[in-house]
Amino acid sequence: xxxxxxxxxxxxxxxxxxxxxxxxxxxxxxxxxxxxxxxxxxxxxxxxxxxxxxxxxxxxxxxxxxxxxxxxxxxxxxxxxxxxxxxxxxxxxxxxxxxxxxxxxxxxxxxxxxxxxxxxxxxxxxxxxxxxxxxxxxxxxxxxxxxxxxxxxxxxxxxxxxxxxxxxxxxxxxxxxxxxxxxxxxxxxxxxxxxxxxxxxxxxxxxxxxxxxxxxxxxxxxxxxxxxxxxxxxxxxxxxxxxxxxxxxxxxxxxxxxxxxxxxxxxxxxxxxxxx
Numbered sequence: 001x002x003x004x005x006x007x008x009x010x011x012x013x014x015x016x017x018x019x020x021x022x023x024x025x026x027x028x029x030x031x032x033x034x035x036x037x038x039x040x041x042x043x044x045x046x047x048x049x050x051x052x053x054x055x056x057x058x059x060x061x062x063x064x065x066x067x068x069x070x071x072x073x074x075x076x077x078x079x080x081x082x083x084x085x086x087x088x089x090x091x092x093x094x095x096x097x098x099x100x101x102x103x104x105x106x107x108x109x110x111x112x113x114x115x116x117x118x119x120x121x122x123x124x125x126x127x128x129x130x131x132x133x134x135x136x137x138x139x140x141x142x143x144x145x146x147x148x149x150x151x152x153x154x155x156x157x158x159x160x161x162x163x164x165x166x167x168x169x170x171x172x173x174x175x176x177x178x179x180x181x182x183x184x185x186x187x188x189x190x191x192x193x194x195x196x197x198x199x200x201x202x203x204x205x206x207x208x209x210x211x212x213x214x215x216x217x218x219x220x221x222x223x224x225x226x227x228x229x230x231x232x233x234x235x236x237x238x239x240x241x242x243x244x245x246x247x248x249x250x251x252x253x254x255x256x257x258x259x260x261x262x263x264x265x266x267x268x269x270x271x272x273x274x275x276x
Contacts, residue, residue, distance in 0.1 A: 195223025
């Protein structure tokens with residue numbers, strides 16, 4: 001029986017206009033009404049996840065910043081992680097030398113930006129939470145006053161992938177670079193992902209991996225897909241992402257419908273076995 005449904009936000013539950021389709025919201029409410037727990041797992045901040053929960057009309061668990069933090073339905077933080085100050089400072093200095101927009105996403109669930117520019121404003125407008133402009137962010141990272149969970153880099157994918165190769169040569173084993181959108185690459189502490197966040201939540205709930213289903217559309221969803229056979233990649237995902245999932249789906253509503261049908265079938269089989 002599937003007891004937990006986990007959905008990604010951008011490109012999955014939420015479209016490019018930051019909207020949630022009513023059909024998707026309705027099916028998540030239907031699943032919750034049938035006793036299935038809901039979780040939203042995103043590269044975004046937890047306050048953003050809360051906003052979407054309110055739009056959908058469900059109480060949900062949260063996995064924010066690609067697994068950096070895990071939250072209960074009441075908003076209690078179950079787990080959190082961030083870069084060590086020295087590694088965060090190194091990354092900030094290296095990224096600052098590149099001609100690309102980047103955000104510093106922090107353990108206090110805020111987004112920091114050294115300086116707002118014409119280049120950064122389109123990316124700032126895509127955020128649900130305010131982007132804080134902080135000229136001394138580098139100094140505060142070095143001192144440990146600001147604790148980055150991830151660095152989000154924006155730009156042309158070819159340039160991002162080239163930079164990833166450079167970073168991995170230097171930081172393999174301590175930093176992971178994961179593609180989270182068509183123009184975004186997130187730098188994460190090694191070993192932190194949506195998959196580790198989901199594993200932490202399953203442990204908290206006392207659930208087995210095959211009692212969870214997840215829906216996503218990008219590379220940062222692959223660690224979740226690897227945990228359960230009930231994984232759904234959006235049809236528009238890249239082939240490598242779809243290859244990592246057990247199923248494909250055109251929408252969250254379609255995936256949730258499949259989950260509820262799976263549960264109905266399991267209940268029917270269990271009832272038939274009980275009568276034998």
